[in-house]
Amino acid sequence: MTYCVGLFLQEGLVLLSDTRTNAGVDNISCFSKQHLFHREGERAIVAMTAGNLAVSQAVINLIQDGLKHPETGKEETIFTVPSMFAAASLVGEAVRQAYRVHGRAMKEQGINFDVSILLGGQLADRTMRLFEVYAAGNFIAATEDTPYLQIGEHKYGKPILDRAVSVDTSLSEGVTLALLSMDSTLRSNLSVGMPLDLTVYRRDSLHLNDHWRFEEGNGYFQTIRERWSEALRGALREMPAPPFFS
Amino acid sequence: MTYCVGLFLQEGLVLLSDTRTNAGVDNISCFSKQHLFHREGERAIVAMTAGNLAVSQAVINLIQDGLKHPETGKEETIFTVPSMFAAASLVGEAVRQAYRVHGRAMKEQGINFDVSILLGGQLADRTMRLFEVYAAGNFIAATEDTPYLQIGEHKYGKPILDRAVSVDTSLSEGVTLALLSMDSTLRSNLSVGMPLDLTVYRRDSLHLNDHWRFEEGNGYFQTIRERWSEALRGALREMPAPPFFS
Numbered sequence: 001m002t003y004c005v006g007l008f009l010q011e012g013l014v015l016l017s018d019t020r021t022n023a024g025v026d027n028i029s030c031f032s033k034q035h036l037f038h039r040e041g042e043r044a045i046v047a048m049t050a051g052n053l054a055v056s057q058a059v060i061n062l063i064q065d066g067l068k069h070p071e072t073g074k075e076e077t078i079f080t081v082p083s084m085f086a087a088a089s090l091v092g093e094a095v096r097q098a099y100r101v102h103g104r105a106m107k108e109q110g111i112n113f114d115v116s117i118l119l120g121g122q123l124a125d126r127t128m129r130l131f132e133v134y135a136a137g138n139f140i141a142a143t144e145d146t147p148y149l150q151i152g153e154h155k156y157g158k159p160i161l162d163r164a165v166s167v168d169t170s171l172s173e174g175v176t177l178a179l180l181s182m183d184s185t186l187r188s189n190l191s192v193g194m195p196l197d198l199t200v201y202r203r204d205s206l207h208l209n210d211h212w213r214f215e216e217g218n219g220y221f222q223t224i225r226e227r228w229s230e231a232l233r234g235a236l237r238e239m240p241a242p243p244f245f246s
Numbered sequence: 247m248t249y250c251v252g253l254f255l256q257e258g259l260v261l262l263s264d265t266r267t268n269a270g271v272d273n274i275s276c277f278s279k280q281h282l283f284h285r286e287g288e289r290a291i292v293a294m295t296a297g298n299l300a301v302s303q304a305v306i307n308l309i310q311d312g313l314k315h316p317e318t319g320k321e322e323t324i325f326t327v328p329s330m331f332a333a334a335s336l337v338g339e340a341v342r343q344a345y346r347v348h349g350r351a352m353k354e355q356g357i358n359f360d361v362s363i364l365l366g367g368q369l370a371d372r373t374m375r376l377f378e379v380y381a382a383g384n385f386i387a388a389t390e391d392t393p394y395l396q397i398g399e400h401k402y403g404k405p406i407l408d409r410a411v412s413v414d415t416s417l418s419e420g421v422t423l424a425l426l427s428m429d430s431t432l433r434s435n436l437s438v439g440m441p442l443d444l445t446v447y448r449r450d451s452l453h454l455n456d457h458w459r460f461e462e463g464n465g466y467f468q469t470i471r472e473r474w475s476e477a478l479r480g481a482l483r484e485m486p487a488p489p490f491f492s
Contacts, residue, residue, distance in 0.1 A: 155401035159430040163475050164482055175488045184405040200491060212490060224485050229409050231484065235477030236410055239470050242421045244458060245446060 001191035002033055002152035004048040005181055006118045007174045008130040008142035010167050013120045013201040014174040016182055017048045020193030034197040035060050037078045037121075038208040045078060045087055045121035046199050046208070050152035051114040051135070052106075055098050059115065062094035069093075084129035088119055092137035099135075116151040121201060121208075128203050156188045157181035171200055176224060179214075183225050196221070247437035248279055248296040248398035251427055252364045253420045254376040254388035256413050259366045259447040260420040262428055263294045266439030280443040281306050283324045284454040289369045291324060291333055292445050292454070296398035297361035297381070298352075301344050305361065308340035315339075330375035334365055338383035345381075362397040367447060367454075374449050402434045403427035417446055422470060425460075429471050442467070 004017040017033040031053060037045040047063075049056035063078040070093060081087045095115060103113045115135050122128040130142040132149045142149050147167040150158065160181050169177065175198065185192050200210040214221050250263040263279040277299060283291040293309075295302035309324040316339060327333045341361060349359045361381050368374040376388040378395045388395050393413045396404065406427050415423065421444065431438050446456040460467050 155434070156405055158434050159402055159405070160478070162433055163478055172487045172491055173482070175491055176485045177482065180482075180485075187408055188401070188404050210491065220486075220488055220490065227485060228481065231477075231481035232406065232409055235474065235481060236419070236423065236426075238477065239422045239426075239473060240466075241418045242466055244466065245418055245421055245456065 001189060002050040003150070003154065003157060003182060003185045003189075003192045004033060004050055004118055004152055005148060005150045005154075005157065005161070005178050006048065006120050006130050006142070007165060007169070007178060008120070008147045008149070008167070009169050009171060009174050010203070011171045011174075012203040012205070013046075013128065013130060013199075014171060014178050015046050015048060015118070015120055015199045015201070016178040017197050018182065018186070018192045019195050019197065020191060021053050022191050025190070028191075028193070030193075030195070032197055034199060036199065036208050036211065037064075039079065041124065041206045043079070043121070043123045044201055044206050044208045045084070045119065045123075046201065047091065048118040048151070050116050052111070055095075055102065055113065055115040056117075058098040058102065059091065059094045059117065062097055063090055067093050067097060083123055083126050084119070084121060084131070087121070088129075088131040088133055088139045088141075091117055091119055091131075091133045092139055095133060095135060096137040099137075118149055118151055122204070122206060124206060128201075153185055153189050153192050157185040160184060171202065175200060179221055179224060180228055183221075183228065247435060249396070249400065249403060249428060249431045249435075249438045250279060250294040250296055250364055250398055251394060251396045251400075251403065251407070251424050252294065252366050252376050252388065253411060253415065253424060254366070254393045254395070254413070255415050255417060255420050256449070257417045257420075258449040258451070259292070259374065259376060259445075260417060260424050261292050261294060261364070261366055261445045261447070262424040263443050264428065264432070264438045265441050265443065266437060267299050268437050271436070274437075274439070276439075276441070278443055280445060282445065282454050282457065283310075283367075285325065287370065287452045289325070289367070290447055290452050290454045291330070291365065291367035291369075292447065293337065294364040294397070295361065296363075298357070298359070301341075301348065301359065301361040302363075304344040304348065305337065305340045305363065308343055309336055313339050313343060329369055329372050330365070330367060330377070333367070334375075334377040334379055334385045334387075337363055337365055337377075337379045338385055341379060341381060342383040345383075364395055364397055368450070368452060370452060374447075399431055399435050399438050403431040406430060417448065421446060425467055425470060426474050429467075429474065
């Protein structure tokens, strides 16, 4: 399993992913699920993947190697597409190409063709976007009304986002929130695991230099995990007792 | 969908369920999922059900009408079983009986035989127990290490329980916690809905009189929903900012 979350904020993007992959609980590995495509000042694109690892890797390879545009016939890569919308279309086309090559054989082995991708970033003189691409290659964009997208094991980490994330949330608060959402997921689902990859993109910067890896025991992550648990317990003590029960 | 949660505490049991059933989003109804089997001073048993409504209702009927014990051949009902363990066995047998009658025909219509039951309570001079019965009729019991069980849409409401419930939690705190866990679920999954049914059982009391229904707009539930959201937002403001990001 996997948990990836992307926040689409006024100030920019917060993109956080775990690194655990597993083929059963007895076969656990560490793979980064975050892929950066960066040309300083020209394009800053991040893809995060969930689902079958072979499919995810095929898609990431295909968008770098290049695919023919289904209408123009022109070969395009993640480094040549002219907009984030075109980048999402390219990723969708790569997903369909992977399905054409591997889909039937996977089905014959009883394996689901299961993949989803969060794709966030910006190109020079274009709008910053955050997309979620599905296994059918179609996609949706985050908007101001729902300024976050999640893929993989999304349920445990959703309540805190539903309550606290708005498009006005600062990048700094967004980082803390994304980490707390990840913490809830890590606590409840063993198949999501450390280390974590975090990228913060500042709107209109076209830089992708704010990138960190959080290893087990990371000081800041440890601090906010503990303080959040304490704060929740404290808040609980402050709740009024049920007046109907004594 | 459904959400039911049972807390197994030193002081007793807290049992909370929603009432929404749905056959698609265009066919939503209200059914209580909480069933009380009570003989004052002799037995106090509560069953909460999730899954296919026809199967759940069949099981609840069967345990009241009576089933032959598979080994002794003796007819037993939820009012004659001698212990909570025997009650869980009876519910399991009822699930298997429902499967024998309806399982194949349901499968032919493409419908899963999907049911799970939380069964809590106590009989005179016996131990208080809380069980979860699965669709195969087998079951597990809550213990001091994991003093709660959930059925139905359990993921959204789990993080708060994982962080805050222990066997020493008081019944009054348990009520608040169960309602907050339900709140997280209601916010994120439309197929879980008000009103709510709550039963609190005090260990060794053999009474089942602490039973409430929470309608939409209930004052206490409204208050703790709002105060919990405020407390979370407040706690978030108090979190230290990520020192690596400025």
